[in-house]
Amino acid sequence: MISDMDSVLLNLGPQHPSTHGVLRLIVELEGERVVRVEPVIGYLHRGFEKIAENRNYIQIIPLTDKLDYIASMANNMAYVKAVEELMGIEVPLRAEYIRVMVLELQRIASHLLALGSIGNDLGMPFTLMMYTFREREKILDMFEMLTGARLGYNYMRIGGVSDDLPLGFTDYVRTFLEELEVRMEDYERLVYDNEIFIARTEGIGVLSPDKAINLGATGPVLRGSGVRRDVRKDEPYSIYHELDWKIITGKRGDCLSRVSVWIEEMKMSAEIVEQLLDSIPAGSIRAKVPKVIRPKEGEVYSRIESPRGELGVHLVSDGSARPYRLKIRSPAFCNLSILPHISKDVLLADLIVIIGSLDPVFGEVDR
């Protein structure tokens, strides 16, 4: 019956806060039912990978901040790790501790934002977002203490980090973690005890484990489908192998699963940070690296687990002070490409929630 009806083509503008102006969806609707979705991306026009070829290795670090501005630290890390691997630089232990601590705090901040904005997508008037932003602000305060910036931190350096922890930083983090534990209960109540939240996310946008793997999903999107994959465990970098933590997975692969993966991962990240706080070793925060970095001819593909999934950096060196080629495999791009596959036959309202659950960030989608 439905197929006899004329369909309507709707240009769905930017809905999710982190798709601000650059995600256009061409949606074919039959009534309110979505027949076909086509994401149209490519309005950011930043060309990072090309610009990188004209800069020396250190100058590229600030570019990576802007790739995924919600998780700048992770992007910093992915890039410097690639250079370190290419050159075989040994990073001091203290620096590794600080890095992992910062990365996990960044993961919490990023997931807080994702969780808050899915509340918005669901039409909960800003409540969840206001709550999660309250905690995210605290993390931004910490990063401000560390780097002086609240966005685009530029903190990682090749061979370490730019500055040591300021006085009182660890105490601040400790108080924050205690607070977060209490606030987490608030979020869980707003999500799990909310009949409408469950009804709107359960069984929506189901991504089967096979499909998730085939379509190249990573991060919470993949783990939400129950696949136990995490670069931090599979290919441990920094000091992750010394820490005690588990990979979080969901069961059903729907939007609710992905949301619960965020919530559980935040708790796990908080645990990781707590472990680190007790045992930060003394020592230098940066290895001795040459002023001008000239890796030997060769190439490397290095990856980390960013809050959104596998963030890979493919770096090719021709022996000069500038990279010959830099290619980034960004998780948000791959995750967003799943959208047309899981939003067939959903309702228009569900489509918005599915986008939110994929947690796209446009700096990454359109590099």
Add this chain to the structure above:
Amino acid sequence: MNSALYLLENPLIRGLAGALIVVGMISVSVLILIWAERKIIARLQHRYGPNRAGKFGILQTIADGLKLFLKEDITPAGVDRITYSLAPVLCFALAMIPFIAIPVGRNYIVADLNAGILFILAVASLSVIPVMMAGWSANNKYNLLGGLRGAALMISYEIPAGLAIIGILVQSGSLRLADIVEAQRDGWFILPQFLGFAAFLISAFMESARPPFDLLEAESEIVQGWTTEYGGVKFALLMFGEYTHSVLSAMLIAILYLGGWLGPFDSSLWLIIKALLVMIFLMWVRASVARIRIDQMLNFGWKVLIPIALLNIVIAGIVRLHYY
């Protein structure tokens, strides 16, 4: 006799005076409510809410209103001009009319109709027309989706609301609102008719399209839906109409189920306090739950609320037979 009072004998003048009083009072209360809602929701969200214009931001809504009035009145190309311009006016008017039959106190009523509740339901149900007009005429797919959603929503909630009221009629034996309130002297109807109360509360607020049932606006999905293309005064009228609708719903709930002006001493104050409490409850709900989806909403209306409202009639009948 005083000449001014003599003038009031004239039905036309009396009607006009009544209309002025209704429009004035409702406008003021809506202004206050908009401000209060922003403050209360801000408090629930750990924010400050309006706090710049006037003490406690009390002038905020007036400033907003002024801004909307001074805005350029834009009519997009390709709209059906007459329908497009008429929709906000109709929306505003239809929201105001039911108030003439609402008793604010025992004798404070503009038109004391014998079938008051019937009149209110009938006029309130007309409000689907401006929504459809706005949705259809604006030449915008978001408007259209919002308008169609509005039609589906409002029509499916007339029925449970009407059925829930039958319980009240059975118990009070009158369609006159003042009689309904007086019938609650021995006990508010919320107790024997809790099911009806729940059904009416939900359907009344679905009809006034407040979150979580604001499907016809749904800013995250269809960009404010039926009001997308409206700006300036037209938008102000639409929003005003919608708010007035929720004031009406709150007043009706207070009158039908919470004993209206009955209290330690009979006073309109009680009615206003009760209606305010209902409003605050709805603001609280608004801040804490997500928006329901259209299919869920229709299912809920037809498969849950209607059976509940029907059950309520049976209960009301039993209560009436055994206790009155």
